[in-house]
Amino acid sequence: MADKKDEFREVRNKEGGFLKEVIEKNITRKLIPKGMSWFGCMGGISLVAFLVQTITGIFLMFYFVPGTKEALASIQYITHYVPFGWFIQRIHAVGPHVMIGMVIGHMVRIFFKGIYRHPRELHWVSGSCLFILTLLMYFTGNLLSVGNMDELFTIRLSFLYAVHVAVIPSIMGLFMGMHFFMIRKTGIYEPL
Amino acid sequence: MKDYTQGRTPEMLEPFFPNEMFRYIIVSCFLLIVECLAVIFLPLPFTFMNKPDYVPWFGLPFYELSKYLQNDIVLIFFIACCALLLILWPFLENAIRYTPKNRLSLKRIPANE
Numbered sequence: 001m002a003d004k005k006d007e008f009r010e011v012r013n014k015e016g017g018f019l020k021e022v023i024e025k026n027i028t029r030k031l032i033p034k035g036m037s038w039f040g041c042m043g044g045i046s047l048v049a050f051l052v053q054t055i056t057g058i059f060l061m062f063y064f065v066p067g068t069k070e071a072l073a074s075i076q077y078i079t080h081y082v083p084f085g086w087f088i089q090r091i092h093a094v095g096p097h098v099m100i101g102m103v104i105g106h107m108v109r110i111f112f113k114g115i116y117r118h119p120r121e122l123h124w125v126s127g128s129c130l131f132i133l134t135l136l137m138y139f140t141g142n143l144l145s146v147g148n149m150d151e152l153f154t155i156r157l158s159f160l161y162a163v164h165v166a167v168i169p170s171i172m173g174l175f176m177g178m179h180f181f182m183i184r185k186t187g188i189y190e191p192l
Numbered sequence: 193m194k195d196y197t198q199g200r201t202p203e204m205l206e207p208f209f210p211n212e213m214f215r216y217i218i219v220s221c222f223l224l225i226v227e228c229l230a231v232i233f234l235p236l237p238f239t240f241m242n243k244p245d246y247v248p249w250f251g252l253p254f255y256e257l258s259k260y261l262q263n264d265i266v267l268i269f270f271i272a273c274c275a276l277l278l279i280l281w282p283f284l285e286n287a288i289r290y291t292p293k294n295r296l297s298l299k300r301i302p303a304n305e
Contacts (some may be wrong), residue, residue, distance in 0.1 A: 119282060125279055185194065
């Protein structure tokens with residue numbers, strides 16, 4: 001019986017070995033320079049804001065119908081009949097302002113501290129592409145909302161909806177991967 | 193991947209977990225509280241100044257510019273140029289630094305020096 005227990009423990013350690021090593025190397029045993037600024041967290045907050053937008057957006061996708069006539073009715077249904085729908089919908093409407101504010105703050109800090117200089121030029125390029133994509137997300141989302149629809153608005157809503165929920169987020173995911181990989185590679189900006 | 197322990201004594205380092213992780217959790221909670229307070233207390237659309245509802249606060253510079261540039265194509269071209277300038281700024285700055293006129297007076301300054 002004891003042998004079997006030892007064998008099980010050995011197998012478990014062997015299986016968990018790789019994952020354990022990755023977690024220890026990247027999280028639990030990782031050391032960083034002391035004295036990191038709180039303002040350095042603005043990039044991370046932008047990511048959290050993006051995740052909030054993604055989660056609330058997925059919730060809204062279950063109920064939103066991208067039709068010229070149905071869009072208004074579906075948003076009213078979310079706001080008035082779905083439990084806490086009003087809250088999720090408002091978070092999704094307010095979130096972009098917070099996210100764009102954080103991204104602008106992050107970029108202004110990087111610009112004035114000169115962190116974009118060699119060897120971090122491509123961080124700036126990927127970051128500014130992400131900023132432009134964030135603005136595009138805002139504008140496509142804003143056009144989807146009923147407040148801006150009128151008789152002259154001829155772009156098909158389903159096309160705009162696909163761009164808003166699939167095309168731009170996929171490109172943003174690629175750029176984010178690039179951005180984070182380069183940060184891991186060259187390291188964060190270190191205090192003097 | 194970058195190793196921060198090189199060239200540093202243990203006193204100059206701190207653990208990522210829990211110190212930095214805790215910092216991120218605090219600012220994330222702060223963000224969520226700000227969003228919830230904004231949802232509860234701010235009416236939408238949020239108009240704090242005299243502007244059309246469809247212009248967001250971060251679009252105000254281009255809205256002001258659109259009053260002077262009547263031609264839409266010129267305005268779009270200008271916005272595209274601004275976007276390109278933003279993306280290519282580090283390379284443009286390098287090019288300015290390395291022109292023969294500036295070469296003697298300016299030296300390359302990396303970010304972490």
